[in-house]
Amino acid sequence: MRVGLLGGSFNPAHGGHRAISLFAMRALALDEVWWLVSQGNPLKARAGMAPLSARLAEAQRVARRAPIRPTAIEARLGTRYTVDTLRALTRCYPRNRFIWLMGSDNLAQFSQWRNWRGIARQMPIAVIARPGYDSDARGSSAMSWLRRFVRPARQSADWTDWRPPALVLLRFRPDPRSATLLRQADPLWHREFSETRVRDPLTRRMTV
16 A cells, blocks of 8 residues: 555644645545654653543544544554654555655754654655745755755655655645644643543554
8 A cells, every 4th residue: 555654743633634634645646644643742842732542532533534544553663753653664564655744844843853864764755835834844954955855746646666765845725724723722622532442543452
């Protein structure tokens, strides 16, 4: 399968995540997108982070009836950093072809990620434009290294033929939705999931 990997805390997941995932599916001819719901972002404070089970439950609600699989597989793998998660996933699913999906906001700070060059060397990367971040992303220190590996967007469906590092920049209509704004509007959005246990679609384990 051709699978796009979108990582994040999904605190909470929302329609913007769904929209960029479906857009990436069309642009990259993907079979599925997996949402890697992390235990926590090493670059963000834990204050205000909803329980993992609540974030996974909301992600499954947002993704329903779409070829999107929200998963907390990082908790089972015992990985915290993206570079380790991607290495583990390629071992666990050797028949899948993976491409890493990220917004331009993440590209702007990509050089702060642990072994970010190692991530780029593991699999192709598709960067999806986000309003207000494109100039910072293009001028970032990570982009100064990655620029030589940029592939034309018109070739995006051929990404399985690319040898990493390989980067494609995808234009997407502006979507103002964000998890930060949703938390500001309702800091206790996760209270309805306080007693919820959900089954992870990849690991088949219950998340509590």
